[in-house]
Amino acid sequence: MNFLRKKIDSIKPHFTEGGRFGKFRSVFEGFETFMFVPDKVTYKGSHVRDSIDLKRTMTVVIVALLPALVFGAYNVGLQHFRSSGAEAGLFQMFWFGFLKILPLIVVSYVVGLGIEFIAAQIRGHEINEGFLVSGLLIPLIMPIDIPLWMLALATAFAVIIGKEVFGGTGMNVFNPALIARAFLFFSYPAWMTGDKVWIEGLTKGQNIVDGFSGATPLALLAAGDTTHIPSFMEMFIGTIPGSIGETSTLAILIGAIILIITGIGSWKIILSVFAGGLSMGLLLNAFAVNPYMELPAYYHIAMGGFAFGAVFMATDPVSGAQTEKGKWIYGFLIGVLSIMIRVINPAYPEGVMLAILLMNLFAPLIDYFVIQSSINKRLKRAKVASKN
């Protein structure tokens, strides 16, 4: 480590203003703070600098995503070998899936970070770490068979239109990873829905064994089939077809625990999304007019991207609600809308993505009303006090 420190210090002068590579200052700083905790201290006034900066916040989220990623890799292999009927061991399945996921992750990071670097140089800003998490989130919410050029296009769209036009990291209205998914969902629906894209090899015409179906539980339900869906336990563990990282509610909950313990993700949002989803599920049960509505409410939590959205997308501190009361409202409405879109709108088998994007849009409004109501409350108190 000492060697690295010395090396960085020795080339540092070149990258200061007026130095040989002065223009690439932000690139240098980006790499320096990636290796070492920034040694910036305040010299004036009584400020305390917390050593947990944006980069370290993002790293914690990535660690929290790892269980979902590892399970996702295993599940990609599992589904593939199930569909082809071949025998394979646990590690072989994981390795197969890992090799399939790796290109997606590489493409997403190269394209996204490339645009971030260029934008930072043009604007003379520091390089933001905002994409570290988005770059991993994007592959995790994709079907495994998505063509790489589509992924690259969606990532570019998400970073440029979803983030940079608003001013970069911390200024975006919508969650960039969900923008990427929404872009693909509306642009190339054939690659984002159906019963082939979720399993490696099916879109390339691979043979499948008799009786195997690559349809997700949500697709089955949207088609009105409630008898063939997997058991709750299977969906909770995650051995079902689906987007790479979203199938295992268990792995996602491990990530949620990491986020909550470290204080990075808001437990209020996570809890209220689940509460909203459950209440909407119970409400639908009460009015059950078709088999889909009769489905036990807790099934909804384990299906599709609900848990993933609740833990990793809704808790995005930039696009979510900021006020404490607002977080409850914001999360609850995400849960309610997700299940409502899922069950009531036949055009969209899954509603989590749209629900979160919609509530991203409403988050500032929720915050506004929460702040106004507390201002009004205090004004009232002040008036009463002045009268006495």
Next chain:
Amino acid sequence: MSTREKEPLFSAKNLKLFTTPLGRDNPITVQVLGICSALAVTVKLEPAIVMALSVTIVTAVSNLVIAAMRKSIPDRIRIIVQLVVIATMVILVDQFLKAFAFDVSKQLSVFVGLIITNCILMGRLEAFAMANKPWPSFIDGLGNGAGYGFILIVVAFFRELLGSGTIYGYPVLAKLGIYTSGYENNGMMILPPMALISVGVIIWIQRSRDRSLIEKK
């Protein structure tokens, strides 16, 4: 007044009336008028071109007519007079399209009739034709129609090329054999949100080239 030298028809000032709406004072990207139809008719090039021509003709001729009678229009009822002129022009254009270009007319459907409500028309009549002579007003109408049409055609070009893989109905991408390499048409380009984003990108490009257009904070 009578001693003043007669201005030539295509003086620099008059030409400027035509060129500024194409760039610096574009009705869509700078004044942000007429957005509704820009989103609706830009899925394909053909309707966009027809729409651009229709709006140009209606704007120019209404500008001319209103400017010619600007002194005899009572101020209180000027809006309704302007509307009568616009409506007459629009009906003429609509009937003309139905007679000679029925297919396009069907594609444009209600949007030809809705030219009446196009903000650019009323905007130009109020802002220019009511205070200027007929000939400059006519040029101003042509310029604004062209500025509107220019953006429409650019947006429609990209939406048709990326969304349907054709240019003016000609399957360019299929002829080039791009589909065999795994390329697919982008379904989102055909949806209205992409028209809005395209217009936004054009505004972005224009403002980064001409920084004086950026509002002061």
